[in-house]
Amino acid sequence: MLRAFLLLLVCSVPARADYIHDNLRFTLFHELGHAVIDQREVKLFGPEEAAADGFALVLADRLLSAQDMASMVESITILARFEAATETFDPWSAYMPTGQRLAYAICLYHGLQPWRGGDHARALGLPPALAGPCKEIAAEIRDAWEPILAGLTPDAVSGRLRPGRGKALRLLAGDIRLINQNLGLPRDVPVTQDWCGEDNAFYYQYDERIAICSEMVEALIESAGRSLRQ
Numbered sequence: 001m002l003r004a005f006l007l008l009l010v011c012s013v014p015a016r017a018d019y020i021h022d023n024l025r026f027t028l029f030h031e032l033g034h035a036v037i038d039q040r041e042v043k044l045f046g047p048e049e050a051a052a053d054g055f056a057l058v059l060a061d062r063l064l065s066a067q068d069m070a071s072m073v074e075s076i077t078i079l080a081r082f083e084a085a086t087e088t089f090d091p092w093s094a095y096m097p098t099g100q101r102l103a104y105a106i107c108l109y110h111g112l113q114p115w116r117g118g119d120h121a122r123a124l125g126l127p128p129a130l131a132g133p134c135k136e137i138a139a140e141i142r143d144a145w146e147p148i149l150a151g152l153t154p155d156a157v158s159g160r161l162r163p164g165r166g167k168a169l170r171l172l173a174g175d176i177r178l179i180n181q182n183l184g185l186p187r188d189v190p191v192t193q194d195w196c197g198e199d200n201a202f203y204y205q206y207d208e209r210i211a212i213c214s215e216m217v218e219a220l221i222e223s224a225g226r227s228l229r230q
Contacts, residue, residue: 016224021171022075023220024212027201028172028191029056031210032161032179034203039159039186040148049095050104054141057108061142062149063178066116073109077102077124082223111138152184159185161210166193168212193217 033055037048044051060069080102087098095101103125110121111134122128151157160180163169169176169191176191189208196202196213203210 016221018071019075019078019224020217020220022072023079024168024172024217025175026056026060026072026076027212027216028175028179028210029059031201031203031212032056032059032189035185035189035208035210036148036152038203038205039189039208040152042148047094047096050101053101053105054108055145057105057112057138058142058145059149059179059183061112063182066113069109069113070120073105073120073124076105079220079223082226107134108138108141111135112142149183154181154184157184157186159187159189161185162188162190164190164192166212166214166217168193168214168217172212 030052033052034048036042036055037044037051042051060072064072080098084098084102089097096104106121106124106126107130110118110126110131114131114135118131121134122131126134161176163173163176172191187208189210191210191212193214194211196211196215199213199215199219201210201212201216
């Protein structure tokens with residue numbers, strides 16, 4: 001009963017702007033993971049989408065305050081639960097099912113910050129029995145990314161994120177500055193907002209560009225309004 005109450009408390013009405021920004025922030029960090037994998041030719045031993053999620057959480061742990069990290073994980077939890085409710089399982093998809101992808105993110109969140117995110121992660125649904133294994137999983141993911149991130153300092157490489165125009169990029173302006181202050185890339189990566197024909201975001205290898213789809217922005221605005229009405 002207490003767990004259900006905590007879950008209701010942390011997943012209740014999100015602040016609309018924070019909810020939208022948090023989900024765009026996680027998307028940016030995820031797509032940046034694809035860019036790093038591509039530009040550094042990172043050898044993977046599993047699905048690239050899962051590796052990009054791991055990168056996003058490790059980078060967030062390095063760059064964000066505990067409060068901002070908690071807010072981001074809470075917001076992606078709310079969105080994932082909306083999406084999972086209408087999702088059709090596709091065994092050939094490059095992505096994990098939304099519920100499983102969310103569980104992985106919460107597991108890493110706890111494992112990366114067990115001393116400050118433990119109670120919150122449990123309230124978001126982490127089974128107590130998995131708290132220990134999640135610490136081990138997070139340590140492995142962090143250990144895999146740390147040597148790569150250590151070689152991507154602004155002093156070591158000169159590439160940067162180069163934002164274009166758009167509502168999403170205005171919301172992400174502070175995050176892009178924070179990334180550029182702490183992370184270098186082998187080559188510049190433009191970040192654009194485009195109409196893509198679907199609610200999504202992409203890293204395009206052919207021109208080394210991150211695209212945030214305008215449809216994603218509209219979908220986040222709509223889902224924020226839906227959650228406020230509930």
